[in-house]
Amino acid sequence: xxxxxxxxxxxxxxxxxxxxxxxxxxxxxxxxxxxxxxxxxxxxxxxxxxxxxxxxxxxxxxxxxxxxxxxxxxxxxxxxxxxxxxxxxxxxxxxxxxxxxxxxxxxxxxxxxxxxxxxxxxxxxxxxxxxxxxxxxxxxxxxxxxxxxxxxxxxxxxxxxxxxxxxxxxxxxxxxxxxxxxxxxxxxxxxxxxxxxxxxxxxxxxxxxxxxxxxxxxxxxxxxxxxxxxxxxxxxxxxxxxxxxxxxxxxxxxxxxxxxxxxxxxxxxxxxxxxxxxxxxxxxxxxxxxxxxxxxxxxxxxxxxxxxxxxxxxxxxxxxxxxxxxxxxxxxxxxxxxxxxxxxxxxxxxxxxxxxxxxxxxxxxxxxxxxxxxxxxxxxxxxxxxxxxxxxxxxxxxxxxxxxxxxxxxxxxxxxxxxxxxxxxxxxxxxxxxxxxxxxxxxxxxxxxxxxxxx
Ligand code: EPU
Numbered sequence: 001x002x003x004x005x006x007x008x009x010x011x012x013x014x015x016x017x018x019x020x021x022x023x024x025x026x027x028x029x030x031x032x033x034x035x036x037x038x039x040x041x042x043x044x045x046x047x048x049x050x051x052x053x054x055x056x057x058x059x060x061x062x063x064x065x066x067x068x069x070x071x072x073x074x075x076x077x078x079x080x081x082x083x084x085x086x087x088x089x090x091x092x093x094x095x096x097x098x099x100x101x102x103x104x105x106x107x108x109x110x111x112x113x114x115x116x117x118x119x120x121x122x123x124x125x126x127x128x129x130x131x132x133x134x135x136x137x138x139x140x141x142x143x144x145x146x147x148x149x150x151x152x153x154x155x156x157x158x159x160x161x162x163x164x165x166x167x168x169x170x171x172x173x174x175x176x177x178x179x180x181x182x183x184x185x186x187x188x189x190x191x192x193x194x195x196x197x198x199x200x201x202x203x204x205x206x207x208x209x210x211x212x213x214x215x216x217x218x219x220x221x222x223x224x225x226x227x228x229x230x231x232x233x234x235x236x237x238x239x240x241x242x243x244x245x246x247x248x249x250x251x252x253x254x255x256x257x258x259x260x261x262x263x264x265x266x267x268x269x270x271x272x273x274x275x276x277x278x279x280x281x282x283x284x285x286x287x288x289x290x291x292x293x294x295x296x297x298x299x300x301x302x303x304x305x306x307x308x309x310x311x312x313x314x315x316x317x318x319x320x321x322x323x324x325x326x327x328x329x330x331x332x333x334x335x336x337x338x339x340x341x342x343x344x345x346x347x348x349x350x351x352x353x354x355x356x357x358x359x360x361x362x363x364x365x366x367x368x369x370x371x372x373x374x375x376x377x378x379x380x381x382x383x384x385x386x387x388x389x390x391x392x393x394x395x396x397x398x399x400x401x402x403x404x405x406x407x408x409x410x411x412x413x414x415x416x417x418x419x420x421x422x423x424x425x426x427x428x429x430x431x432x433x434x435x436x437x438x439x440x441x442x443x444x445x446x447x448x449x450x451x452x453x454x455x
Contacts, residue, residue: 006383015254034101037227086112100172120333130173154182247288294322311378318346337375389427
């Protein structure tokens with residue numbers, strides 16, 4: 001297993017490019033199951049989750065290979081297989097996104113239920129409700145959901161749940177509905193840019209979908225989809241994480257290859273906290289040199305603040321002046337990072353679906369453990385801001401969703417090394433905490449001369 005060794009306290013500088021979106025690429029790759037003919041996908045990030053889904057598609061007679069230019073080519077070798085195995089789906093919940101494409105195109109899907117998750121309860125009842133409304137017969141047997149239909153038919157479907165709409169559920173129902181006879185209307189559809197990107201891909205393949213990016217989708221059924229070429233959108237969560245890397249290290253950095261319009265809520269919130277942000281076409285100039293103040297953040301479905309950034313915001317706000325509240329209304333139990341951030345000196349406690357943060361804390365490097373993808377990112381960010389070395393264990397969580405994060409951070413001047421998780425690689429200060437620390441540079445978070453800049 002790998003871990004990161006981070007020597008914090010360095011200011012960052014320079015520009016870094018964002019990769020393609022994981023959460024857009026996954027349902028698009030799954031939807032290639034529903035397309036007759038070969039597809040070419042550009043800007044697909046090289047990530048553990050993408051490789052796992054490619055492996056899963058391989059078991060469903062769909063070959064996924066990288067071309068010499070880095071694009072992904074998808075080639076079909078048959079369409080009789082319909083079983084998505086537990087051993088692959090348990091590694092990655094997004095495996096459930098083959099359910100809609102298999103049912104729509106092949107008339108039968110047998111997909112393992114993904115099981116437990118570190119970010120809280122994640123049912124798929126809305127996916128099943130939507131597919132049943134399209135006429136599928138659905139049963140759960142031996143840990144698998146089995147959905148079958150000779151022919152799907154258009155329906156009016158409401159996909160709202162207790163925590164808003166469902167991103168992957170909307171993707172599954174929309175893709176299946178592409179093949180339904182007649183018209184389907186999905187109300188309370190997810191408006192996330194990743195759902196829009198899947199819709200654009202399906203349209204390129206011949207689907208007839210309108211209303212993308214709004215809560216009401218209208219889908220006119222077609223008989224078949226044909227091969228197409230598509231470029232995946234940039235990863236807005238990676239972009240936001242890199243913006244926070246600039247802010248938490250009180251640095252000026254430029255994040256390129258982004259779509260600022262997909263980051264409006266994040267940009268507005270960071271400005272409110274005191275981070276200077278300037279949009280320059282497809283780049284964002286981030287200036288974290290002002291003093292940062294507490295804020296109230298509520299993660300909600302798009303276009304509000306994304307849940308996938310609440311852990312990173314919590315890390316940032318632990319270094320800001322005052323009491324902050326970060327509430328997650330999408331995954332109200334997504335707070336495993338709090339205890340690890342506390343090990344680094346953050347003063348943060350949980351109250352229901354909120355983290356209450358008293359800042360500013362002077363973060364101190366520590367050995368911490370990643371529990372899920374975005375929690376890992378929060379710990380890495382805290383490590384960048386901390387005095388002295390940190391180790392972040394179980395980095396495989398991070399590798400599921402960030403392409404070469406350590407390389408990108410190093411290109412900005414951070415000291416982040418990937419190494420095997422082995423006693424020999426533990427920095428002396430962490431192996432024996434009473435060892436006098438190496439003299440550290442003055443800590444940037446408490447620099448007296450920084451003034452809050454106007455939003
Ligand atoms: N929900 C239900 N019933 C359902 C489906 C969802 O009650 O049938 C609830 C969930 O329990 C949750 C809320 O609805 O409270 C939203 O869940 P959603 O279905 O939208 O989440 P998802 O599709 O499983 C995707 C992303 C997540 C991201 C969420 C929310 C992918 C592969 N995953 O998950 O990304 O947090 O949307 O935006 O797209 C991540 O990248 O770290 C990550 C977890």
